[in-house]
Amino acid sequence: MAASTPLFLSIDQGTTSTRAIVFDLAGAVKGVAQRELPQIYPQDGWVEHDAEEIWQATVAVCRGALRDQPQGAVSAIGITNQRETTVVWDRKTGRPLANAIVWQDRRTAPMCDALRRAGREPILQARTGLLADSYFSGTKLAWLLDQVPDARARARDGALCFGTIDSWLIFKLTGGRRHVTDATNASRTLLFNIDKQDWDDEILSWFEIPRAMLPEVKDSAADFGEADSELFGRALPIRGVAGDQQAAIVGQACFQPGLMKSTYGTGCFALVNTGETHVASANKLVSTIAYRVNGQATYAVEGSIFMAGAIVQWLRDGLKVIARASETADLAARADPRSRVMLVPAFTGLGAPYWDPNARGAILGLTRDAGVPEIARAALESVSFQTRDLVDAMARDMDAAGLTAPAALRVDGGMVVNDWFCQNLADLLGRPIERPENTETTAFGAALLAALGSGAVRSLDEAGALWRSARRFEPLLGQAERDARYDLWKESVSRVLTSGPGAV
Numbered sequence: 001m002a003a004s005t006p007l008f009l010s011i012d013q014g015t016t017s018t019r020a021i022v023f024d025l026a027g028a029v030k031g032v033a034q035r036e037l038p039q040i041y042p043q044d045g046w047v048e049h050d051a052e053e054i055w056q057a058t059v060a061v062c063r064g065a066l067r068d069q070p071q072g073a074v075s076a077i078g079i080t081n082q083r084e085t086t087v088v089w090d091r092k093t094g095r096p097l098a099n100a101i102v103w104q105d106r107r108t109a110p111m112c113d114a115l116r117r118a119g120r121e122p123i124l125q126a127r128t129g130l131l132a133d134s135y136f137s138g139t140k141l142a143w144l145l146d147q148v149p150d151a152r153a154r155a156r157d158g159a160l161c162f163g164t165i166d167s168w169l170i171f172k173l174t175g176g177r178r179h180v181t182d183a184t185n186a187s188r189t190l191l192f193n194i195d196k197q198d199w200d201d202e203i204l205s206w207f208e209i210p211r212a213m214l215p216e217v218k219d220s221a222a223d224f225g226e227a228d229s230e231l232f233g234r235a236l237p238i239r240g241v242a243g244d245q246q247a248a249i250v251g252q253a254c255f256q257p258g259l260m261k262s263t264y265g266t267g268c269f270a271l272v273n274t275g276e277t278h279v280a281s282a283n284k285l286v287s288t289i290a291y292r293v294n295g296q297a298t299y300a301v302e303g304s305i306f307m308a309g310a311i312v313q314w315l316r317d318g319l320k321v322i323a324r325a326s327e328t329a330d331l332a333a334r335a336d337p338r339s340r341v342m343l344v345p346a347f348t349g350l351g352a353p354y355w356d357p358n359a360r361g362a363i364l365g366l367t368r369d370a371g372v373p374e375i376a377r378a379a380l381e382s383v384s385f386q387t388r389d390l391v392d393a394m395a396r397d398m399d400a401a402g403l404t405a406p407a408a409l410r411v412d413g414g415m416v417v418n419d420w421f422c423q424n425l426a427d428l429l430g431r432p433i434e435r436p437e438n439t440e441t442t443a444f445g446a447a448l449l450a451a452l453g454s455g456a457v458r459s460l461d462e463a464g465a466l467w468r469s470a471r472r473f474e475p476l477l478g479q480a481e482r483d484a485r486y487d488l489w490k491e492s493v494s495r496v497l498t499s500g501p502g503a504v
Contacts, residue, residue: 006075006456008447009065009236011058013081013165014244015039015102015266018057020065022074023447025456027438027466033064040099045106045348045357048099051087054165055172059231066232076454077173077227078240078446080247081165083188086140088151088213089168091161094176097148100165101140104267104306104348108139109357115139120206126280127193127200129287133355135304137164138190142207158212164188166241167215170224173238178225181215183292184246192217194289195278197297220246220291221453240449242291244442245269249290249300251445252410252436253467255460258398260406262387263442264415267351268308270390271300272398272406279401283393284353293452293460301397303352303390307345309415311379314347321372329420331376340365342492343378345386350497353393358498365492380421384428385489391429408432408472412441419473427477428485437468 007030012019015037022031035057040048066074084103089096101107115121115132130136141162145151154160161171167181186192186199191209193200199214218224224238242250245263249271252261257275262268271290278287278299290300312325322328342364344350349357363375387409395405409431415421416435426433438444448466451457475482 005073006451007069007073008450009062009074009077010443010447010450011062011077011079011169012244012443012446013054013058013079013169015082015104018054018061019443020058020061021440021443022065022069023444025451025466027444029440031065031067031069033061035061039102043107047102047105049085049102051089051096051100051168054100055169058169062232074236075456076237076239076450078448078450079166079169079238080242080244080442080446081169081185083164083185083243083245084135084137084140085165086137086144087163087165087168088141088144088148089161089171091159091176091179094172097151097160098144101144103135105140106134106349106357108134108143111139111142124190124203127195127203128190129187129194129278129280130190131284131286131355134357135351136188136190138203138207138209141209145208152208155213156210160213161215162209162213163215164243166243170238170241173227173231174225175228179215180218180224182218182220182222182241183289183297184220184243185241186217187289188243194287194297194299219293219295221293221449223453237454239453240446240451242446242449245271245302246290247445247449248412248442249273249445250448250463251438251441251443252412253464254410255464258404258406259410260394261410261412261441264308264383264411264413266308266310268305268383268387269302270387270394271302272394274299274301274398274401274403277401277403279397279403281393281397282400283396284355285390285393285397286352291449301394303393305383305386305390306348306351308383309413310347311343311345311382312415315376315379321375325414326418328376328380329418331373332380332420332424335373335377336369339370339374339377340488341370341374341378342488343375343382344492344496345379345382346496350493353389354493354497356497359496362492362496364495380418380424381428383415383421384425385486387425388429388486391431406431408434410434410436412436412439422473423476426473426475428482430475430479430482432475433473434469435471435473437470
């Protein structure tokens with residue numbers, strides 16, 4: 001069976017859960033296990049994870065997903081992960097020095113302000129594709145080295161390892177034999193030159209980060225070592241790695257310039273393929289590596305929204321106005337379409353294209369007849385409006401680079417099972433929305449990279465032929481109404497900004 005129908009174990013380590021899924025090459029799920037991941041909030045704006053808990057959960061869910069698989073059927077492991085979350089651990093003992101600092105964490109915003117004041121952001125953007133924002137790993141790593149006693153000296157001596165979650169898991173899976181990452185995760189650290197494909201020594205010197213603690217950077221489909229045999233009954237090769245949003249671009253088969261995907265999980269992350277061209281955004285988006293195969297990097301322009309599915313979570317767990325996420329579709333459909341209620345979900349600041357870490361959320365336009373349906377609709381609409389912010393900015397960047405702007409948007413993630421949301425997204429973007437048959441595109445993308453790295457799939461074109469659309473949502477809203485709603489959104493955002501255009 002292993003030779004004719006290979007299976008691939010995908011580890012999907014996300015912000016709120018750790019999952020393992022066994023796929024065949026058609027994208028069919030053969031086994032799945034999941035564990036929730038608690039968030040740790042030490043202070044306002046701080047978000048942490050217990051890296052050891054992530055490791056233990058990863059082993060448990062992998063064993064659960066593998067439990068009913070035929071002996072020898074699983075050919076390789078692919079890993080996809082929350083990207084900028086930062087872990088530092090002891091190279092000898094494998095123990096974390098502190099809790100992992102999560103991508104949502106804003107504690108290093110003052111450090112980023114200092115970088116901007118020093119005039120260093122243009123250099124960062126030109127070399128790494130990123131902005132001076134606490135979202136990315138570099139300042140988180142510098143903060144840990146400053147705060148943990150003797151950490152800088154131990155790092156210089158080579159006693160400490162830094163990594164994003166993929167590196168941490170590979171180190172643990174291989175029994176400490178491999179300290180590696182892939183180019184997509186490296187491109188999110190603020191330390192990696194995406195043109196030279198190497199760590200940038202000048203930027204490392206700014207943060208006093210020694211190369212000795214950084215992982216080796218490999219292609220997204222490559223030999224990352226083997227998971228120890230005692231973990232899963234036999235040694236399993238690790239052959240594919242990508243950050244979650246890049247894995248989704250692979251799972252969505254966005255292999256040609258101009259193809260665009262948007263994933264709606266905790267946050268929303270939209271990426272458009274720009275091919276071999278590193279497009280430097282003039283619209284406060286970031287440039288990143290979409291994937292690197294056979295030594296050739298493919299680039300993307302990306303926009304990040306910090307709150308998407310997390311807004312629905314807040315309606316359920318914070319306001320307690322719904323019991324299940326699925327209720328939002330019915331509530332939104334019942335809302336008064338004339339309502340001017342707007343929800344700006346700046347719970348942890350605003351991401352692209354605003355990049356205001358100090359902005360805070362607001363509900364505006366409330367009247368006596370506004371109720372839970374109007375708030376639920378405003379919550380879903382806020383994700384659509386934020387997506388339009390990104391898509392419009394991407395279209396301007398693509399046009400300036402002489403590339404074709406995206407005509408449609410391929411979507412995935414937990415929110416896209418909501419038909420009302422998908423139709424609203426099409427209406428407010430004025431673009432068709434394509435929902436694939438396989439909505440587990442992030443995990444499947446990691447499996448495809450593992451298949452490519454192990455030779456079961458010969459090329460990206462072969463992988464792309466596996467993608468199928470399940471439903472296409474066409475825009476139904478008129479242009480005048482679409483623009484009027486979007487103008488109201490922009491005016492609402494201006495009320496919460498604390499820096500940049502529109503700040504009050």
